[in-house]
Amino acid sequence: MRRRRFLQIAAAGTIAGAAAPQVGFAGIDRGLDQLAHPDMLRQIGSHRLIRTLGDAYRRENPDENDARRLGRLVMDEAGRSDAPSVFRTAPDEYPGDLRSRLDQLVRHDFAAGRTVQVRGWIISRTEARQCALYSLLYV
Amino acid sequence: MHTDARGLDDNSLIEGDICIIGAGAAGISMALDWIDSGHDVVLLEGGGFEIEADIQALYHGENVGQRYYPLVSSRLHYFGGTTGHWAGFCSTLDPIDFEERDWIPYSGWPIRRDDLDPFYIRAQRLLELGPYEYDASYWEGRDPELTRLPLDPARVWTKMWQFSPPTRFGRRYREDIVGAENIHLYTYANVVSIEANEPVSSIDGLTVRCLNGKQHRVRARYYMLACGAIQNARLLLASTSRAPNGIGNDHDLVGRFFMEHPEVFSAYLVLPTAAPLKMYLWTPLRTEARGELAISAEQQSTQRILNCTTSLAPRPETERPAMIDWFSDDPAAMAEFWEDMEEQYGSLEPGSIETVPFSEYTMQARLEQSPNPDSRVMLDEERDALGVPRVKLDWRLTELDKRSIRRTHELIGEEVGRAGVGRVRLMDWLLTDDPMWPSILGGGWHHMGTTRMHDDPRQGVVDADCKVHGLANLFVAGSAVFPTAGAANPTLTLVAMTLRLSDHVKELVS
Numbered sequence: 031m032r033r034r035r036f037l038q039i040a041a042a043g044t045i046a047g048a049a050a051p052q053v054g055f056a057g058i059d060r061g062l063d064q065l066a067h068p069d070m071l072r073q074i075g076s077h078r079l080i081r082t083l084g085d086a087y088r089r090e091n092p093d094e095n096d097a098r099r100l101g102r103l104v105m106d107e108a109g110r111s112d113a114p115s116v117f118r119t120a121p122d123e124y125p126g127d128l129r130s131r132l133d134q135l136v137r138h139d140f141a142a143g144r145t146v147q148v149r150g151w152i153i154s155r156t157e158a159r160q161c162a163l164y165s166l167l168y169v
Numbered sequence: 170m171h172t173d174a175r176g177l178d179d180n181s182l183i184e185g186d187i188c189i190i191g192a193g194a195a196g197i198s199m200a201l202d203w204i205d206s207g208h209d210v211v212l213l214e215g216g217g218f219e220i221e222a223d224i225q226a227l228y229h230g231e232n233v234g235q236r237y238y239p240l241v242s243s244r245l246h247y248f249g250g251t252t253g254h255w256a257g258f259c260s261t262l263d264p265i266d267f268e269e270r271d272w273i274p275y276s277g278w279p280i281r282r283d284d285l286d287p288f289y290i291r292a293q294r295l296l297e298l299g300p301y302e303y304d305a306s307y308w309e310g311r312d313p314e315l316t317r318l319p320l321d322p323a324r325v326w327t328k329m330w331q332f333s334p335p336t337r338f339g340r341r342y343r344e345d346i347v348g349a350e351n352i353h354l355y356t357y358a359n360v361v362s363i364e365a366n367e368p369v370s371s372i373d374g375l376t377v378r379c380l381n382g383k384q385h386r387v388r389a390r391y392y393m394l395a396c397g398a399i400q401n402a403r404l405l406l407a408s409t410s411r412a413p414n415g416i417g418n419d420h421d422l423v424g425r426f427f428m429e430h431p432e433v434f435s436a437y438l439v440l441p442t443a444a445p446l447k448m449y450l451w452t453p454l455r456t457e458a459r460g461e462l463a464i465s466a467e468q469q470s471t472q473r474i475l476n477c478t479t480s481l482a483p484r485p486e487t488e489r490p491a492m493i494d495w496f497s498d499d500p501a502a503m504a505e506f507w508e509d510m511e512e513q514y515g516s517l518e519p520g521s522i523e524t525v526p527f528s529e530y531t532m533q534a535r536l537e538q539s540p541n542p543d544s545r546v547m548l549d550e551e552r553d554a555l556g557v558p559r560v561k562l563d564w565r566l567t568e569l570d571k572r573s574i575r576r577t578h579e580l581i582g583e584e585v586g587r588a589g590v591g592r593v594r595l596m597d598w599l600l601t602d603d604p605m606w607p608s609i610l611g612g613g614w615h616h617m618g619t620t621r622m623h624d625d626p627r628q629g630v631v632d633a634d635c636k637v638h639g640l641a642n643l644f645v646a647g648s649a650v651f652p653t654a655g656a657a658n659p660t661l662t663l664v665a666m667t668l669r670l671s672d673h674v675k676e677l678v679s
Contacts, residue, residue, distance in 0.1 A: 073441035074528070074592055133589075140586035145579075150436075150595040152582030 059167070062101045066163040069133055071153070077168070083148045084165025087158045090148070100163045107135060107156055132156065171347045173217075174358035175379045180386065185211035185353060186678055188375065188389035190360050190404070191396035193250020194660060195647035195667045197338045197346065198295055199393060202671040204349040208678055211389060212352055213377065215359035216247030218339065223380055225500040227359065227553045230399070234544070234563035235606065237429075239498035243614045244397055246500075248356060249339020251397065251614065254503035256453065257335030258613075258658040259296055260328065261289055261303055263476060265466040266537065266655035272473035273569070275426065275540035278652050279624045279633035288665035288672075295664055296333040297341075299457060303329045305448070308458045314524070315448045317460065318590055324468055325584040327448065327460035328478055330658070334454070335507075358385065361557050363392070363408040363416050363643070371641040372416075378555045391642045391674055395667070398427065398616035398649035402546040403560045405620070405630075417620065417637040420627045424546040424619050427564060428538040428654040429612035434491065435599060436532040436578040437484060440591040445524035449481040454514040461535070463656065464577050472580070474573035476537040476656040479581060483527040493611035532578060532593070535613065537656045539569045546619050564612075568604055575599045615659045617648040635670045646670050 071080050088095045094103065139145060139154035146158045153161075177183075187203070189196045192214035203210045216224040224247065230240035237243075245253040262282060269277030290301045302308070305327040309315050317327045346352050355377075362376040375387040394401045402424040406415035415423055448460050461478040469476060497503070538544075544565040548558040575595070582593030598607040623629025626638035631650050637643040648663040655662075 070441060070586075070589070070592060074439045137587050137589060140583050143583060145583055145586070147579075147595065147600070150597065150600055152579060152586065152593045152595065154586060 062097055062163060063167055064128055065101050065104050065132070066160055066167050068136070068153075068157040068160040068164075069129065070136070071157060071161065077164075080161045081165045081168065083151060083153070083158065084161035084163070086148050087146070087162045088165065091162075094159065094162060095166075097163055097166045100159045100166070104132075104135075104156055104159050104163070107139075132160070170350065170352065171354045171356065174355045174377060174385060175381050175383060177383065177385060179383045183211055183353075183355060183377070183385055183387045185209040185389045187211070187391045187393065187674060188213065188387055189393045189395055189646070190375070191215075191250065191394070191400070192248050192339075192346075192354065193395065193397060193647075194252050194338055195663055196393070196395035197249070197342050198292070198664045198667045199395065199646055199671045200346055200349075200352050200354075201295065201342060202668060203675075204345065204352060206351065206675065208351060210352045211387060212346065212354045213358045213360060213375075213387065214248050214354065214356050217356045218248050218343065220245060220247050220253065220501045220504060222500075223554070224357070227555065227557075228400075228500075229553070230560035230562060231549060232564070233561050234565050236493065236608065236610065237562060237564050237612065238493060238496050238614065240399065240560065240562060242496070242498050242500040242502070244399065244616070245504065247339065248343065248354075249337055252336060252338040252660075254507055255335050255614070255660065257333035258330055259298055259333055259661040260330040260657035261285075262655035262657055262662050263328075263466065265469060266476060266653055270470070272470075273475060273539055273653070275542070275628075276653050279622055279629075285662070285665050285669065288668045289661065291668050292661050292664035295336070296661060297336045298331045298333055298661075303331070305329050305460055308460075309448075312447075314445075315458075317448055318446070318462075318585070319588045320462075320584045320590070321587070323465055325581050326463050326465055328463040328657075329458055329460050331458045332451075332456055333660075359555055360387075360396075360404060361407075361555050362410065363404060365408075365411045365416060365640065367411065369411050369416075370639065372643045380554060391644065391677065393644050393646045393670070393674070394620075394649075395646040397647060398619040399546050399560055399562065401645055401647070401649045402619035403548065403557070406546075406548050407558050417630050417640060417643070419639060422621070422628075422630050425542045425544070426540050426618040426621050426652075427544045427546050427562065427616070428540065428618040428651070429564060430615045430654060430656065430658070431534070431536045431538060431566065431570060431574070431610055432492075432613050433534055433574070433607065433610045434531055435479065435534040435574055435596055436582070437594045437596075438481060438530040438532055438585065438591060439594065440528045440530075443526035443528040445526045446481055446530065447524045449530075450524060451480070451482075453510055462532075462581055464580055468580060472576050474576045475539055475569060477534055477573050477577040478656045479532045479534050479577065481530040481532060483525070484529040484531045489531075491609035491611055493609065496611075532581075534574045534577065535656050536570060536574055537654045539567050539573075540618065540621075540653055541565055541567055566606065571599075571604065571606065613658060615648070615654070617651040617654050617659055620645045620649045621652045622650045623652060634673050635666070644670055644674065
């Protein structure tokens, strides 16, 4: 399952930093996938770190141990009345903008003290949920 | 002038206008200030001009509390004192360090930070530092490679340190002291007792002993105790001929409130791209000034934490052992270490520094220890070769200490995240709420607080002029008088305080 999933993702080019997905799969998954790549953590660590933090966060927050719920929480935190649904079928319209908005949200989390500590890492609540989402999508 | 006390006739009388007990940073600073003053100054040093094992052995003591460095080697017992192995770190205390803070019991000085500014300027010269500039913007203007992290200074700011060469007071000022006609330096003159008059309202004299068995008497109008916080307390507690609990100890305060700067690896700063953080790096004997990340006074108040800074160092591939794990009980070892360093770096052009970009930095906290009356220097039953009771150090920390270190790094982590600089990861030992400290916890060899200042004799040993309460002519010089420690290394402040005391005593003598 892991290898099949990886190939889908690689083909779709949804790993953060790559081009917009060329091959679509389930709209739900693709939308969620766009939320599942915390940019700073991706830069400073590896996908293993993201997955590790995600696993740990879900253990500590069992009520958020669901991909759709995590996606909704991330978007709800954005507080945007026109927030695109994670269920939209053409998420490629917003990848760059979404990534920028998520980055702003993460910084806003830090400014507002909305942080969590996961395995000693001081990260934004949004980041933690992104990690959790990643750990669910990339099992 | 210099006299080896061992060569005096037995039971000699040594007299002067003022007597300074101890020739370390405080004692020598004061003596220098009295050169050509027209007054006779007796400067007593228990050791000689080199570290000697039998003299150093007088400093043996026992650590009975939190793990600490060997007492025999964390202080040096010779002319120049512990400047013989210090690293040269100099910074000022912050204004908040002098304030009474309702979340920190026993906080507050009887003086303000700006009372010390004129003396800080004078201290800079003695410590061979640069201009009296501790604002990061000044250093950024001098070197474009020095750049602060883009953090909000209302939350996390960059506190600056300057580096003394380091000034080895024994080497640097020996000629000045020995060549001064009105300064009478007596080496190998260990004070073993401070004698008060019958009502214990003033000091009559001192008893000095040498290891060769000779004993002498010292008399002066005014006496300055300048042996360091541990030895100062020891001498006061051991002087019981007229005061059963020790000189200046009517309220059981002498020796209490011993403070160090807990220094401990606490977290990691991880950057998305490797960068040379030259502003925050220190290369021994090379760096002129560098910054440490500090928590603003406003945040300290809001968070109800102690003052704390964290320094950055590139994270090595193999974790460095903590200093407390390799610090030797051989007193000469650190002095020799620095001599080797000076030889190694001495050929390089001053001011040049290598910086390599790193993506991971170790964060080491330096904490203002919470004043704690149970953290204390006491006398042991065992006596040294001169018959003076040895000391026991019971260094104790509190819940507030650990919580402050943790909160400091959490705040830095939040600010680093907000600024998009990177991420902070706390070390495992900080993730628990228990009161335990890791074995790597050390200190800076900063001994403070054992004869703390307070206007009320029930709350302090000395008053705002560093005079021992109840005694007309006994003063304490140095960091023993600090009521709180701040997060800055104490040397610059203890020299400044000593110069302030010196001015005061000059007024008295006049």
